[in-house]
Amino acid sequence: MTGPIEFLTRAARALVLLLAVALCSGIFLSRTTSGQESSPPPPPATDTAEAPRTSPAGPTTEATVDLADAHANVPFVGPQVCQQCHVDRYESYENSPHGLIDDPRTPASRNACETCHGPGGNHVMGGGGVGVGGMRTMDRERMPVAEINQVCLTCHSRGIVALWPGSMHESRDLACTNCHAIHGGNEKLLQAPSQPQVCTECHRQIRAQLMRPSHHPIREQKLVCSDCHNPHGTVTERLISANTINEKCYECHAEKRGPFLWEHPPVRESCLNCHEAHGSAHEPLLRVKRPLLCQRCHSPGGHPSVLWAQTEEEAAEGQSVFGTRRFFGQPAQMLFMRSCTNCHVNIHGSNAPSGKLWHR
Amino acid sequence: MAPLAASTRRARACDSPCVVGALPTAALLLISLLLPATATAQGTWDDPLPEEEATPAATGDATASDIPDVDPQAAGPAAGSAPVRIQFQLYPRRPIDLRLRPNSGFRLPELVPAFSPRPPDYEGIYRQPGPQFAIAASIAFTGVSGARDSAKAQEFRDLDDDVSVGLDLFLRDRRNYLRLTGRHLGLDDQDAKLEWRRPGLLTARASFSQIPHNYAFGATSLYRGVGTGVLTIPDEVQNNLQGSANENDAAIRARQAIEDFGQPVDLRHRRDRTGLEVQLVPTEALMISFKLDDESRVGTRPWSGSFGLRNVVEIPWPVDYDSRDARVGFEYFGETKGFLVRGEYTYQTFDNNISSVLFDNPWRAIDSAVGNALNANFRSGSSTGLIDLYPDNEHEQVTLTGVKRNLPGNTTVMATVSRGSTEQDDELIPFSVNTALIPGAAGNPPFDTSDPANRPATNADAELENRLLHFRVTSKPTKRLDIKFQYRDYELDNNTAQIFIDGFVAEDAQYRDGDTPTALTNLPIAHRDRETDLALGIRLPKRTKLTLGYERRETDRDFREVENAVEDTFKISFDGKPAPWVDLRASFLVSDRTIDEYIFDQFYTIQDIQNIPQLPFLRMFDQAARDRDRLQLLATFFPHESVIISGSVIVGTDSYPDSSFGVLGDDHRLASLDLSWSAGERVAIYASYTHEENDVSLQGREWFRTAPSDPFTNAPGLDDPSNWRAASHDEIDTIGFGLEAHLIPERLRFEVTWTFSETDGRIDYESPVGPNFIDLNDFVPASFEEVDDVRFYSLNPELTYTFGERLSLAFAYLRERYDIDDFNLEGFTLVPTTPDGDFNGAIFMGTQFTDFDIDLWALKLKVRY
Structure with a gap:
């Protein structure tokens, strides 16, 4: 794989340079064209019979728009009208938190369906249909992502969503409706019955890791993604909902917080130096099998360091490390089972005066 | 089906009186228990409501004369009456009894296209005034076989022959929202959550959860006092083993001792978590929150202890932890000015109720102080060992965040x-419990190491301080351009008091002093990370976006091999939906980490350690110069409204150009393919396949002081016959298949999930061949082909018959099979020996995960009201 990767690396670096040039041009062009592109007004639906039943030309730009201006002077029709045709959607909305009418912050206490979808006067007059009357459909094929998100952000702009601008998912153009089905029946209005199911639709590597033998109890439903991550934005890499990765780990593994008299430096810097948080083939969540895990940083004198067989016959017979001969008088217990941590037991840090090498 | 017709049909179904009459006796009993609760709840929650408020929703604001009138009859009972509340019903698919589908939360992606209309996930609509109440309860009778074959089967769950209950209660009126959920009630992994909301004023949640963690069933231990901090072995065992004539005899005696005195022990612990969270909204702009989590963890876990280089013993570590996490916060949001400020104070504590573990040495009845006890033989050293367990700690953090939106240019x-501190001041244990290590004999310490008075300090006096500054500006100056600038500065200071010691006792066996007196010391390691991130997003035609990013990360470290490192990363990503039938996401990054200097001996020279025990050429991977590439592609196709095909490719490489020893390369690759197909209105199928490969290559050297391969004397070059190279290769395949079919609409539903995952690991060794007097790798550098090779199958069909609106009966079957092959299982015995039968340095308990094959049958009765 090294060859193709090197090729891709070179190609990507060249591409970055080219795109930098393109960027400058793009900035120039965007300045010259800004103001020329805007969302077209909703098409007037004067003839019900001829009104398009499929998507008309919706907004074609991804620009942020003023939601109120786009529907100025269009009358509201009220939810009773909406449910004439959209009974399923209406019922699910009624059953959702958005339907709590005594909460002044909900759509139910404002303009109900039209709070999010916009006033339906033109839509009704046009005889209905997808996109008729300029209704907001929250569909990425008909609405720019920024516009979809702005509908939601009108109300959901605080709490866990406060750091959404500039977050990874915002930068990668995810719409709120990628993960949330506003009319759905799942907790937190998620698109799927559980968080892992939603998140792993894109994060395939994580899904595969969760299927590995050693994993956090996510498949057992004792943890969910948002226990560690805030997908709406944080101040930490990988959308970790703590100031550092380690601080997040310490919330459940508080015993490893220390600080210790004898620190193990890479442990203090990041648990991920040794552990694969979502899942690993190697217990307990280790990135590689011991002793190789430790040998990534240590090649100490006086320790037998490789799994060995004394003869070719032994090697051919399965290399039982338990039945191996001594190596320069050293037994093999430094290598089998927990390997290095058979002796260096307090590997996360020791508080014993004799814990310099984490034996005690 | 037309929506209105569907609604009418539902209404008819709701009016059917046949439901209760069809209930089996058990369901009637359950309902009879629940009905009084219903009545009580309705009475309690029927607060006097204000007069119907003329909300915009109620009036519809349909003042325009050209809006057609609505025919209340045609619109159904809700139309024309304001505001009509619909009786809430629970969503029947909500997994209130996960025992029947332990992986239900991790099913493969649903078949339903993400952006297409979805049928509402509930059924049965009532329209009646008053509070809305719904309850669903299930009772499951489960029979299991094979669950105790291996603790892996129940690593985080409870699978026993048992009865369990699931509960989901919902109550709502115009002012309140109450929800009570219970899962696996009656089992070891039960949990429950109660949530009460008073919209616009209060949200309160209380939760309880038990998380079992099973490590080993039926392990064998010589120790008494399992679960406590004092692990003893019968004296006669210690006396007998100490009297071994030679290593061959030792192995025989140890095996006999295990047979005579070994006791079966289950090694496990359980987390019991209780949580309380309250959010108050005294004004629309202000929110105050309080959160408290309390957890206790009690039990044991398998780990190790040692008494020198030839004597490892596996011991049951005691676990008795209490931890708490309390948070108080506020948030003020000035909506008109787009200004938000919030703050939070966090206080976390950890208490270990067993601060150390004292454990007997199987091979010594009385303490000894042989000069080279560490390496002399397995019977030298102390009769007991003392390991310090995790110390108590406290952590405080204060965080303040401000956000200002609506600045010119759509800028935010x-x-x-944030600032915090972590403190730990546990009392130190003595250097050793070996009472023979007293001044006198050659090689012994200059003081009695077992005397607590000779500790370097009474308490640890350890403290960390952290500081974080994070700043982000995002702007959309034009409709096609996004700009983001971000700066993050995180610093971890270490204020731990340094102790200076002459030496220490290694493994309670041997005193090891420094090259100069009082030179050995703990090093207050610390680090600081500064990250600067700039990203430009360009919106292209066809709803696509291109993002270019640059990130610079500077890391400063104290007391480590590399003091300063800089990593530059260039990123490019492409996201969009250029056509209705495709969704694309791609990203690529290239990074280059450079370091100013790698001082391999810094850690030792600071302590005046002359004989560096580490290979000088090795570069630790987390600090070494590194080149990194990452490519990620995700493409989702919608060739038909009922079909979704999605593929993903991830390729990543880490190479260490300046490293001759240590990690040389670390690569991973992933390819996945998903298929979802709605094969008609009643059948959904999904399938998935993922293939992963991980490769790590590294190089080391077999050496010891004065040996031919000693890098400091005899072999100062990079090439040496005692060098070795290892290549770790893991291949992981994951396959999943699922089907959901409504065999009889609204009556009989069948679901099945099948998954298979296989991990195949191997380690290949290479070593140059040299004459045995200079080649410490004078052995066959064999390949280990069984490295955590695991095959895991899961088959989970479920057949559900619904009796009307309120009752359903499900029969579920779960088959799980776990096969593992590993070189640590091949030839394993509790007392390993060499081919000649000599004791090989360890006594184990038998705690590895082994194969299991589970069959689980369950009959689940689900009632909803």
Whole structure:
């Protein structure tokens, strides 16, 4: 794989340079064209019979728009009208938190369906249909992502969503409706019955890791993604909902917080130096099998360091490390089972005066 | 089906009186228990409501004369009456009894296209005034076989022959929202959550959860006092083993001792978590929150202890932890000015109720102080060992965040400052419990190491301080351009008091002093990370976006091999939906980490350690110069409204150009393919396949002081016959298949999930061949082909018959099979020996995960009202 990767690396670096040039041009062009592109007004639906039943030309730009201006002077029709045709959607909305009418912050206490979808006067007059009357459909094929998100952000702009601008998912153009089905029946209005199911639709590597033998109890439903991550934005890499990765780990593994008299430096810097948080083939969540895990940083004198067989016959017979001969008088217990941590037991840090090498 | 017709049909179904009459006796009993609760709840929650408020929703604001009138009859009972509340019903698919589908939360992606209309996930609509109440309860009778074959089967769950209950209660009126959920009630992994909301004023949640963690069933231990901090072995065992004539005899005696005195022990612990969270909204702009989590963890876990280089013993570590996490916060949001400020104070504590573990040495009845006890033989050293367990600690953190939106150019500015400290002041244990290590004999310490008075300090006096500054500006100056600038500065200071010691006792066996007196010391390691991130997003035609990013990360470290490192990363990503039938996401990054200097001996020279025990050529991977590439592609196709095909490719490489020893390369690759197909209105199928490969290559050297391969004397070059190279290769395949079919609409539903995952690991060794007097790798550098090779199958069909609106009966079957092959299982015995039968340095308990094959049958009765 090294060859193709090197090729891709070179190609990507060249591409970055080219795109930098393109960027400058793009900035120039965007300045010259800004103001020329805007969302077209909703098409007037004067003839019900001829009104398009499929998507008309919706907004074609991804620009942020003023939601109120786009529907100025269009009358509201009220939810009773909406449910004439959209009974399923209406019922699910009624059953959702958005339907709590005594909460002044909900759509139910404002303009109900039209709070999010916009006033339906033109839509009704046009005889209905997808996109008729300029209704907001929250569909990425008909609405720019920024516009979809702005509908939601009108109300959901605080709490866990406060750091959404500039977050990874915002930068990668995810719409709120990628993960949330506003009319759905799942907790937190998620698109799927559980968080892992939603998140792993894109994060395939994580899904595969969760299927590995050693994993956090996510498949057992004792943890969910948002226990560690805030997908709406944080101040930490990988959308970790703590100031550092380690601080997040310490919330459940508080015993490893220390600080210790004898620190193990890479442990203090990041648990991920040794552990694969979502899942690993190697217990307990280790990135590689011991002793190789430790040998990534240590090649100490006086320790037998490789799994060995004394003869070719032994090697051919399965290399039982338990039945191996001594190596320069050293037994093999430094290598089998927990390997290095058979002796260096307090590997996360020791508080014993004799814990310099984490034996005690 | 037309929506209105569907609604009418539902209404008819709701009016059917046949439901209760069809209930089996058990369901009637359950309902009879629940009905009084219903009545009580309705009475309690029927607060006097204000007069119907003329909300915009109620009036519809349909003042325009050209809006057609609505025919209340045609619109159904809700139309024309304001506001009509619909009786809430629970969503029947909500997994209130996960025992029947332990992986239900991790099913493969649903078949339903993400952006297409979805049928509402509930059924049965009532329209009646008053509070809305719904309850669903299930009772499951489960029979299991094979669950105790291996603790892996129940690593985080409870699978026993048992009865369990699931509960989901919902109550709502115009003012309140109450929800009570219970899962696996009656089992070891039960949990429950109660949530009460008073919209616009209060949200309160209380939760309880038990998380079992099973490590080993039926392990064998010589120790008494399992679960406590004092692990003893019968004296006669210690006396007998100490009297071994030679290593061959030792192995025989140890095996006999295990047979005579070994006791079966289950090694496991359980987390019991209780949580309380309250959010108050005294004004629309202000929110105050309080959160408290309390957890206790009690039990044991398998780990190790040692008494020198030839004597490892596996011991049951005691676990008795209490931890708490309390948070108080506020948030103020000035909506008109787009200004948000919030703050939070966090206080976390950890208490270990067993601060150390004293464990007997199987091979010594009385303490000894042989000069080279560490390496002399397995019977030298102390009769007991003392390991310090995790110390108590406290952590405080204060965080303040401000966000200002609506600045010119669609600009948002946000800043976070945070400061915290972590303290630990546990009492130190003595250097050793070996009472023979007293001044006198040659090689012994100059003081009695077992005397607590000779500790270097009474308490640890350890403290860390952290500071965080995060600043982000995002702007959309034009409709096609996004700009993001971000700066993050995180610093971890270490204020731990340094102790200076002459030496220490290694493994309670041997005193090891420094090259000069009082030179050995703990090093207060610390680090600081500064990250600067700039990203430009360009919106292209066809709803696509291109993002270019640059990130610079500077890392400063104290007391480590590399003091300063800089990593530059260039990123490019492409996201979009250029056509209705495709969704594309791609990203690529290239990074280059450079370091100023790698001082391999810094850690030792600071302590005046002359004989560096580490290979000088090795570069630790987390600090070494590194080149990194990452490519990620995700493409989702919608060739038909009922079909979704999605493929993903991830390729990543880490190479270490300046490293001759240590990690040389670390690569991973992933390819996945998903298929979802709605094969008609009643059948959904999904399938998935993922293939992963991980490769790590590294190089080391077999050496010891004065040996031919000693890098400091005899072999100062990079090439040496005692060098070795290892290549770790893991291949992981994951396959999943699922089907959901409504065999009889609204009556009989069948679901099945099948998954298979296989991990195949191997380690290949290479070593140059040299004459045995200079080649410490004078052995066959064999390949180990069984490295955590695991095959895991899961088959989970479920057949559900619904009796009307309120009752369903499900029969579920779960088959799980776990096969593992590993070189640590091949030839394993509790007392390993060499081919000649000599004791090989360890006594184990038998705690590895082994194969299991589970069959689980369950009959689940689900009632909803």
